[in-house]
Amino acid sequence: MSQHSGKAGGLIDPHAFDVFEFARSGRQAAGAVRVSQLPRMLNEVPVDAPDRDTLFTWQAEGSTQPELQDDGTEAAQPYLRLALHGAAWIECQRCLAPYEQAFDLEAAYRLVATEEEAEEFPLEEDELDVIVGSHQFDLIDLIEEELLLSLPLVPKHDVCPQVHESLVSGAAGEHASDPGDDDGEDCASGAAEEGGEAGKPNPFAVLEALKGGGEGGKKH
Incomplete structure (x- = not known):
């Protein structure tokens, strides 16, 4: 020491x-x-x-x-x-x-x-x-x-x-877009499972239908 x-x-x-x-x-x-x-x-x-x-x-x-x-x-x-x-x-x-x-x-x-x-x-x-x-x-x-x-x-x-x-945009080549692409695929597959493939109604579609019905009721 x-x-x-x-x-x-x-x-x-x-x-x-x-x-x-x-x-x-x-x-x-x-x-x-x-x-x-x-x-x-x-x-x-x-x-x-x-x-x-x-x-x-x-x-x-x-x-x-x-x-x-x-x-x-x-x-x-x-x-x-x-x-x-x-x-x-x-x-x-x-x-x-x-x-x-x-x-x-x-x-x-x-x-x-x-x-x-x-x-x-x-x-x-x-x-x-x-x-x-x-x-x-x-x-x-x-x-x-x-x-x-x-x-x-x-x-x-x-x-x-x-x-x-x-x-730098695009400098890393194909790998630069991989994370974004994966995220996009995940989001798309998640939406499909929620809306179509799983047979469940899309919550946004239900919301739009309710809004449309509510507006119609007001007009009549």
Whole structure:
């Protein structure tokens, strides 16, 4: 496992360190991680991307802030701040070609000891997340989670270099019309079953007959 330099206390292992002590000591650390070390993020990178193993740099800082307790006293509580910078290649949903997506993220977290505490924590600041810390905290896992949450809902170029052939009318040949043809056949067969072959009256025909009868009644 690689270790990364941290101010006020030497090296830390970003895969397993005491994040509570990190916060209480006001420590700082910095390092880098490649996409190949983030398996879920790597799944988002197209196989034909120019570079599937791009690099992200990160900086982490621990701190404490006084918070009012239930008994009316104040106590220092642990916080973690994370900054993340880099880029990864993902697939444009408009032209289906890879493009480079930049990531410049900053996040702040209130550290708690259990999931129960996290669920009950009164969150008042939208920019603050509550996460469960540990004495063997995996910062790389948190980094991967932040990257996945920051992916665009619809990834796309600002301006696509070209339009994919499947999006051009007729460019995909006979296959382009297959789905539509199948739908049409399904609709036609469904109508036939409802109206003729099954021997059931067409509901639209019955409706028209009722409307016609109603109008006739009004005239007489």
